[in-house]
Amino acid sequence: MNKNKEGQGIVDRIWSLFSSVKLAVIVFTIISLTSIVGTVIEQQAEPERNIKLLTKLFGDSVAPGLYRFLDSTGFTDMFGSWWFMGLLFIFATNLVICSIDRLPKILKVVKTPISPLGEEQFKAITSKHEAVVKGNAEKAGPRVIEVLKKIGFHGEIKKEGGATQICAEKGRYSRLGVYVTHLSILLILFGAVVGMKFGFNGSLNLLEGTTSAVAYKSNGQKVPLGFELRCDDFDVGFYPDSDRPREYKSRLTVIEGGREVLNKEIEVNSPLTYKGITFYQSSFGFEPNRDAIFKFSITPSGGKTQDIAVKFGEPFAVQGTNLTGEVADFSPALGVDPSGKLFTYAESMNNPAVFVQFSEAGNPKFKQWILKRYPDTWKTEAGTVEFRDLWGVQYTGLQVRKDPGVWIVYLGCIVMACGLYAAFFMSHARIWVRLREEKNSTRVTIASSINKNRIAFGRTLDRFVRDLQDKA
Secondary structure, eight states, X not given: OOBOTTSOBHHHHHHHHHTOXXXXXXXXXXXXXXXXXXXXXXXXXXXXXXHHHHHHHHOTTTHHXXXXXXXXXXXXXXXXXXXXXXXXXXXXXHHHHHHHHHHHXXXXXXHSOOOOOOHHHHHHOOOEEEEEEESOHXXXXXXXXXXXXXXXXXXXXXXXXXXXXXXXXXXXXXGGHHHHHHHHHHHHHHHXXXXXXXXXXXXXXXXXXXXXXXXXXXXXXXXXXXXXXEEEEEXXXXXXXXXXXXXXXXXXXXXXXXXXXXEEEEETTBOEEETXXXXXXXXXXXXXXXXXXXXXXXXXXXXXXXXXXXXXXXXXXXXXXXXXXXXXXXXXXXXXXXXXXXXXXXXXXXXXXXXXXXXXXXXXXXXXXXXXXXXXXXXXXXXXXXXXXXXXXXXXXXXXXXXXXXHHHHHHHHHHHHHHHHHXXXXXXXXXXXXXXXXXXXXXXXXXXXXXXXXXXXXHHHHHHHHHHHHO
């Protein structure tokens, strides 16, 4: 094996490098800084969107060149780039080797049960407490064990060099907390890599009544779903006297093998999930076409309510009367200017209104604008004509996500919580109690050791001494 000047082999040098905490800090810092850039730059997006963002941040002269640099170095698809995966691999390898390098010493401590201390060892421990109790050591021993139980320790009486010792410990396995945390980080990294390699983020705009078997990434790439998704209906509700949406929801159907297998109404924060793919309600839009269907509920004076669905220009009869109606005009957002003139103020269904002409025996009878959001406009000479919906012109905007690694990440988070709890809130504490008989009494000397939180443990031992003396 080749040797360097210090006599180390190449393998030893590599091992030493990857077992370095300094390397972990450097790699983690690089991952953090590059992740900030990857968060600001929209991933897998059209170039124009990121150039527009960079123009706002750095100006027209810098933005195009900076975008070319970021694109060529993989920052526009950073989380799937080879160098980012490489950083994660280096960090994971460093974590594993650091753990392997240090774990045997900790395992030796964990596996070795507490044993009595020799005289010199006992003297070497600086943390000591003392108490004097009545009676000989044979009577004092059970009393000490009883008080130890009150502070959470199970003591055993042992003999060492002619003296009686009581040994007790707890939290031995808490020393492994940091390694459980290391394992959790590896699980989270592994879950993230699985999600990046085998999952996707996409979108899908579905017009009411239409079906799609694919979703689309931000760069336009098609992603097969493995089934079909149909939008049966979309509805948006607005705050009173406002065009600000209060809620919007879609009724979706999953079709597989020509059969409907799942129906669900989704809204914001209430998605649909099927075979690991989740559909989130994210947006909506308006796309007019002549095949759209106008839906009315008509209640003639003294008559029964009837539901009617017709296309533009298609006549319909009002039951119980000689009247027929016909949709002559439509506005997705009907407004009135100061002069009283009607106009369309938006290209979305903010305030949908339909203009209906009614006739009797072929002769024009009356005509009226009927607004979906304003019940006062539903009152007509034909009775109540409620404009319920224009179906087939709105589309639901869905965010589509598949992340097969998410459960691994969740598991990693649970393991991390356990590891952090053990590392920060649990301690490996050991107590040695030596009993030496004096005239009509026994001197109890307590030596202790703890790997963290010494101040709190000191208070616990003070309470132990007080309770022991009270028992005496």
